[in-house]
Amino acid sequence: MWTTPSRLHAKGxxxxxxxxxxxxxxxxxxxxxxxxxxxxxxxxxxxxYGITTPALIGTVTTQFGIKQLCTMLIGHQGFVIKPxxxxxGKGILVIERIEGxxxxxxxxxxxxxxxxxxxxxxxxxxxxxLGGSPDVALIEALIxxxxxxxxxxxEGVPDIRVIVFKGYPVMxxxxxxxxxxxxxxxxxxxxxxxxxxxxSGAAIRGVQFDRTRHxxxxxxxxxxxxxxSDWDTLLRLAAGCFEMxxxxxxxxxxxxxxxHGPMLLELNARPGLAIQMANxxxxxxxxxxxxxxxxxVSPEQRVAFAQHYFARSSELRETA
Amino acid sequence: xxxxxxYLIVGLLLVAGVAMSIHRHVxxxxxxxxxxxxxxxxxxxxxxxxxxxxxxxVNLALPSTQQGYxxxxxxxxxPGYGLxxxxxxxxxxxxxxxxxxxxxxxxxxxxxxLVAPSSRQPLIEPPPLRRDIVWESPYDTAARQVIERAxxxxxxxxxxxxxxxTDFTEARQGENxxxxxxxxDRSPLLVRLLNQAGVPAREVSGLLLxxxxxxxxxxxxxxxxxxxxxxxxxxxxxxxxxxxxxxxWESAGHAVLEVEGGSNSRVGFxxxxxxxxxAAAVRSELADDTLLNFSIHSLPxxxxxxxxxxxxxxxxxxxxxxxxxxxxxxxxxxFMPVLIALAFIQTTLIxxxxxxxxxxxxxxxxxxxxxxxxxxxxxxxxxxxxxxxxIISVFSVLSYRFGLNAGLTITFFPMIILSWTIERMSxxxxxxxxxxxxxxxxxxxxxxxxxxLAMNNPLIRHLxxxxxxxxxxxxxxxxLLGNYTGYRLLELRRFKPVTxx
Numbered sequence: 001m002w003t004t005p006s007r008l009h010a011k012g013x014x015x016x017x018x019x020x021x022x023x024x025x026x027x028x029x030x031x032x033x034x035x036x037x038x039x040x041x042x043x044x045x046x047x048x049y050g051i052t053t054p055a056l057i058g059t060v061t062t063q064f065g066i067k068q069l070c071t072m073l074i075g076h077q078g079f080v081i082k083p084x085x086x087x088x089g090k091g092i093l094v095i096e097r098i099e100g101x102x103x104x105x106x107x108x109x110x111x112x113x114x115x116x117x118x119x120x121x122x123x124x125x126x127x128x129x130l131g132g133s134p135d136v137a138l139i140e141a142l143i144x145x146x147x148x149x150x151x152x153x154x155e156g157v158p159d160i161r162v163i164v165f166k167g168y169p170v171m172x173x174x175x176x177x178x179x180x181x182x183x184x185x186x187x188x189x190x191x192x193x194x195x196x197x198x199x200s201g202a203a204i205r206g207v208q209f210d211r212t213r214h215x216x217x218x219x220x221x222x223x224x225x226x227x228x229s230d231w232d233t234l235l236r237l238a239a240g241c242f243e244m245x246x247x248x249x250x251x252x253x254x255x256x257x258x259x260h261g262p263m264l265l266e267l268n269a270r271p272g273l274a275i276q277m278a279n280x281x282x283x284x285x286x287x288x289x290x291x292x293x294x295x296x297v298s299p300e301q302r303v304a305f306a307q308h309y310f311a312r313s314s315e316l317r318e319t320a
Numbered sequence: 321x322x323x324x325x326x327y328l329i330v331g332l333l334l335v336a337g338v339a340m341s342i343h344r345h346v347x348x349x350x351x352x353x354x355x356x357x358x359x360x361x362x363x364x365x366x367x368x369x370x371x372x373x374x375x376x377x378v379n380l381a382l383p384s385t386q387q388g389y390x391x392x393x394x395x396x397x398x399p400g401y402g403l404x405x406x407x408x409x410x411x412x413x414x415x416x417x418x419x420x421x422x423x424x425x426x427x428x429x430x431x432x433x434l435v436a437p438s439s440r441q442p443l444i445e446p447p448p449l450r451r452d453i454v455w456e457s458p459y460d461t462a463a464r465q466v467i468e469r470a471x472x473x474x475x476x477x478x479x480x481x482x483x484x485x486t487d488f489t490e491a492r493q494g495e496n497x498x499x500x501x502x503x504x505d506r507s508p509l510l511v512r513l514l515n516q517a518g519v520p521a522r523e524v525s526g527l528l529l530x531x532x533x534x535x536x537x538x539x540x541x542x543x544x545x546x547x548x549x550x551x552x553x554x555x556x557x558x559x560x561x562x563x564x565x566x567x568x569w570e571s572a573g574h575a576v577l578e579v580e581g582g583s584n585s586r587v588g589f590x591x592x593x594x595x596x597x598x599a600a601a602v603r604s605e606l607a608d609d610t611l612l613n614f615s616i617h618s619l620p621x622x623x624x625x626x627x628x629x630x631x632x633x634x635x636x637x638x639x640x641x642x643x644x645x646x647x648x649x650x651x652x653x654x655f656m657p658v659l660i661a662l663a664f665i666q667t668t669l670i671x672x673x674x675x676x677x678x679x680x681x682x683x684x685x686x687x688x689x690x691x692x693x694x695x696x697x698x699x700x701x702x703x704x705x706x707x708x709x710x711i712i713s714v715f716s717v718l719s720y721r722f723g724l725n726a727g728l729t730i731t732f733f734p735m736i737i738l739s740w741t742i743e744r745m746s747x748x749x750x751x752x753x754x755x756x757x758x759x760x761x762x763x764x765x766x767x768x769x770x771x772x773l774a775m776n777n778p779l780i781r782h783l784x785x786x787x788x789x790x791x792x793x794x795x796x797x798x799x800l801l802g803n804y805t806g807y808r809l810l811e812l813r814r815f816k817p818v819t820x821x
Binding site: 002 | 645811814
């Protein structure tokens with residue numbers, strides 16, 4: 001049930017307190033937070049830096065603007081409504097398709113326009129935003145995720161979290177939504193986390209609720225054959241977020257779109273620690289190694305460095 | 321980046337805190353532990369009235385050394401007023417006078433009373449029996465019958481008084497008693513009846529001493545004489561004897577406060593008990609208000625009572641820091657548990673827990689309905705606030721009806737904080753399910769209970785109130801905790817699977 005601090009230390013596990021003081025506190029300057037805490041700003045900034053993001057259908061900034069929601073959505077089959085300043089995936093509403101005035105979630109639950117408008121109203125009042133401050137609702141096009149992942153996910157879009165430290169991609173995992181997580185890709189809600197080898201983009205190991213898994217709990221598909229295509233492009237996009245934001249310790253959430261390839265979904269200045277569980281390895285040795293590297297290295301070199309030093313072989317194949 | 325300045329600050333805070341505490345211990349002989357000390361009550365009477373604009377004269381009864389209490393020192397604050405202490409037929413009184421006073425007037429009188437179980441009251445002369453009592457019909461018959469009934473069931477003045485007063489208590493009120501109470505106030509009526517029956521008695525006013533109470537008023541008591549002895553009776557219950565925490569403020573049978581040249585006069589009392597070495601208690605007369613005497617104990621009593629609680633908040637906050645940084649417990653709202661713990665101090669733990677759970681549970685049900693109404697956030701939380709107030713009112717009335725006076729203390733809960741708690745838990749429930757609500761709600765309650773236990777500990781209360789240096793030590797501790805990069809206790813469990821391969 002319990003382990004000892006010395007064993008965690010030997011594994012190089014980074015705890016919450018260390019993450020907060022040693023990495024976030026030291027490398028993430030407070031004044032840069034708005035860039036990532038506001039998804040609209042992130043999006044606009046990403047466009048400047050040539051980083052692809054899901055297409056923006058529109059924004060709702062005022063309560064009376066909600067009335068225009070209906071006209072805004074004309075011509076779009078599926079869409080995603082997000083609070084610009086939401087955290088931890090809160091307040092994200094995914095509508096897969098609209099059928100006869102009913103808005104259908106990936107789970108099959110049907111909503112009326114009133115429900116959707118109420119959700120937007122809640123977003124504007126700041127229900128999901130940090131500190132409850134008034135917020136803006138973003139409406140984005142639905143991502144057509146790569147069909148190769150459909151076996152690995154239940155309802156939601158699988159996304160790839162890459163921790164970027166001082167511009168080096170240090171650790172990555174894929175988050176697969178499950179029935180338990182209600183189609184959301186948050187590990188603490190029950191999504192499956194799959195550790196991804198930085199060198200190849202192949203699965204290393206899977207966890208759900210912090211316990212090891214070898215298959216997806218809903219589709220039953222084994223995780224060993226999971227391999228992310230276009231992996232180098234994805235890593236370069238992630239590494240480029242360092243120049244874009246200036247944040248030293250960054251969680252980048254990426255998705256693979258069928259047509260547009262890797263895309264930046266959102267950034268997180270306080271990425272969680274569950275990625276260590278998914279990889280079965282502590283972040284600390286990698287972070288220590290990066291801290292010893294000189295400044296001013298190009299994103300391509302950083303990606304190459306990470307792929308060379310952080311290569312891992314899968315633990316899944318042996319058991320599969 | 322050097323951490324030297326940080327450790328320097330922590331070191332300085334620690335040294336200063338320890339030094340201040342030791343200084344206070346040595347110089348003022350304030351003990352480290354709350355026990356084995358003489359208890360001193362500091363009582364402050366605040367007289368308020370609205371002056372008419374002309375000359376004003378205020379006459380206030382003062383307490384004297386009596387059974388159980390010895391009066392140590394007294395002070396007054398009354399700028400612009402002349403002051404005289406008078407001895408009038410067995411009672412001490414203060415008389416403030418001024419030639420011209422307009423508007424709101426405030427006069428202060430504060431007294432230190434040492435708890436001295438050995439203290440004896442000087443002999444008191446019984447008041448002369450009043451022979452001039454005239455009753456109107458039909459009260460005369462009622463009075464006679466009440467007296468006869470009590471007389472026949474008693475043997476001496478004290479048992480007569482007991483029987484008489486019990487006949488006027490709620491449970492045993494007869495028709496005669498009810499009739500008399502429609503015309504007279506209880507205490508003067510009882511004195512009148514006792515006098516009529518030839519038993520010397522008078523109405524006196526006493527103050528029930530309770531630590532940290534503010535804006536209290538005096539309660540009437542009946543002093544019955546059987547020369548040379550006397551006995552106190554509670555006019556409400558007929559109970560005999562003086563409660564240990566009763567200080568007789570006015571014991572000559574006169575009015576407590578008389579104001580000439582003013583209206584709307586009233587007197588309120590605040591009190592505080594402090595443990596002091598007997599020697600220091602006696603010496604306290606000598607302590608003067610210099611700039612160096614920079615301590616909250618030089619503040620007016622009412623503010624000191626407030627500080628007693630304020631100085632405990634860092635203890636509660638320290639508990640929160642420990643539980644979050646070292647243990648890793650999740651709470652709903654960072655310092656919400658401290659405020660709940662403060663409420664627990666007023667309500668006592670069990671009542672507080674039951675009250676909190678009731679309010680939050682009922683609030684969640686109603687909040688759940690509110691979410692269907694599709695309201696803006698601020699309006700919805702406001703609706704929850706009103707709901708919480710309504711729940712608290714209903715529970716108070718219900719518990720009072722069922723005779724549970726403890727239920728009334730539910731009003732001490734911080735209502736706005738409770739409303740936000742309900743709002744947050746409700747959202748948590750919708751988004752992450754009841755399990756997270758239980759985890760965070762349970763974490764908050766556990767933190768609140770631990771904070772309460774720490775804040776309610778007599779030793780900790782004594783130390784925080786009497787040694788301001790403790791605050792600096794707490795500050796240093798919290799700074800150190802804020803610098804802790806090690807694992808949290810719950811992380812040892814969370815990350816265990818990683819160490820297993």
